[in-house]
Amino acid sequence: MTEPASVRVRVPAKINLALRVGPVMADGYHPLATVFQAVSLFDEITARSAPAGEFTVSVSGPQAHLVPTDGSNLALRAARLLARHHEHPDTLGVALHIDKDIPVTGGMAGGSADAAGALVACAALWGVRLASDELMRLGATLGADVPFCLLGQTALGTGRGDRVTPVLARGAYHWVVALVDGELSTPAVFRTFDELHADAPQPTPPEGLLGALATGEASELGRWLQNDLTDAALALRPGLRRLLDEGRDAGARGSLLSGSGPTCLFLADGADHATRIALALSGTGLCRDVRVATGPVPGARLVS
Numbered sequence: 001m002t003e004p005a006s007v008r009v010r011v012p013a014k015i016n017l018a019l020r021v022g023p024v025m026a027d028g029y030h031p032l033a034t035v036f037q038a039v040s041l042f043d044e045i046t047a048r049s050a051p052a053g054e055f056t057v058s059v060s061g062p063q064a065h066l067v068p069t070d071g072s073n074l075a076l077r078a079a080r081l082l083a084r085h086h087e088h089p090d091t092l093g094v095a096l097h098i099d100k101d102i103p104v105t106g107g108m109a110g111g112s113a114d115a116a117g118a119l120v121a122c123a124a125l126w127g128v129r130l131a132s133d134e135l136m137r138l139g140a141t142l143g144a145d146v147p148f149c150l151l152g153q154t155a156l157g158t159g160r161g162d163r164v165t166p167v168l169a170r171g172a173y174h175w176v177v178a179l180v181d182g183e184l185s186t187p188a189v190f191r192t193f194d195e196l197h198a199d200a201p202q203p204t205p206p207e208g209l210l211g212a213l214a215t216g217e218a219s220e221l222g223r224w225l226q227n228d229l230t231d232a233a234l235a236l237r238p239g240l241r242r243l244l245d246e247g248r249d250a251g252a253r254g255s256l257l258s259g260s261g262p263t264c265l266f267l268a269d270g271a272d273h274a275t276r277i278a279l280a281l282s283g284t285g286l287c288r289d290v291r292v293a294t295g296p297v298p299g300a301r302l303v304s
């Protein structure tokens with residue numbers, strides 16, 4: 001079978017509906033019990049054949065200038081890693097292009113999404129046939145969120161967040177995504193968490209939230225949204241408190257820091273409700289941009 005000259009993959013952003021964090025481990029990572037949901041903000045990764053040994057990446061989109069295009073780019077690292085699983089790695093090359101819509105350094109796994117997209121795209125381009133659990137195992141070595149970006153939908157994450165199991169979620173949820181200026185460094189937020197919660201218990205799956213997801217009711221889910229990194233992120237960016245409060249005042253069923261922030265999320269009853277909350281938040285002057293998204297959606301998938 002001949003391999004295609006170019007392939008395109010669409011990959012979603014992730015949010016954490018619950019993020020429970022335990023005490024730091026010897027390797028610097030933290031044990032997590034988290035519920036991920038993939039939402040409808042997408043990056044598109046295109047992979048084109050290139051001469052042997054040539055691995056390049058280019059980026060387009062409003063925040064393209066914030067994404068490195070050197071060897072540190074996570075999608076490029078994913079391509080090089082996958083190449084090692086080909087029979088003839090020395091014959092391979094790829095020109096990756098990332099059309100970026102997922103906020104950069106916003107706590108929505110933008111870099112991990114691109115790595116997941118590159119793994120799926122390069123596997124199709126080069127005809128590397130790996131079982132999905134093998135692809136996830138490879139992905140986990142690039143970043144803790146990569147396995148979930150491959151899986152998508154709604155899933156429980158344990159370990160570093162890299163061991164993922166699908167969970168039942170009825171219905172569709174409408175989210176308002178408030179983007180703010182500046183970034184919050186994920187390692188810095190976790191370090192602040194350690195300072196604030198020296199006695200953090202081992203995290204356990206959020207049973208109440210898992211039960212709420214099975215009802216399909218936004219009002220029920222809103223009661224259980226939880227992020228243990230909130231105190232730490234607010235200690236570093238106190239201004240986020242006002243944004244979270246404004247969303248609640250605008251009628252959101254729940255407000256939540258996204259991952260390690262600084263993006264904030266608000267749960268709405270439906271599409272019209274989400275638009276009304278988004279308009280109210282836009283008027284506060286606290287956000288760089290406000291988007292609406294629905295979840296769950298599938299993980300990294302070939303579109304051509």
Ligand code: C5P
Binds near residue numbers: 028030143159186
């Ligand atoms: O795995 P990834 O590179 O996405 O993680 C980024 C950073 O987030 C890590 O370097 C670590 O500081 C922090 N992290 C953590 N515990 C996790 C996941 C991430 O401390 N389970």
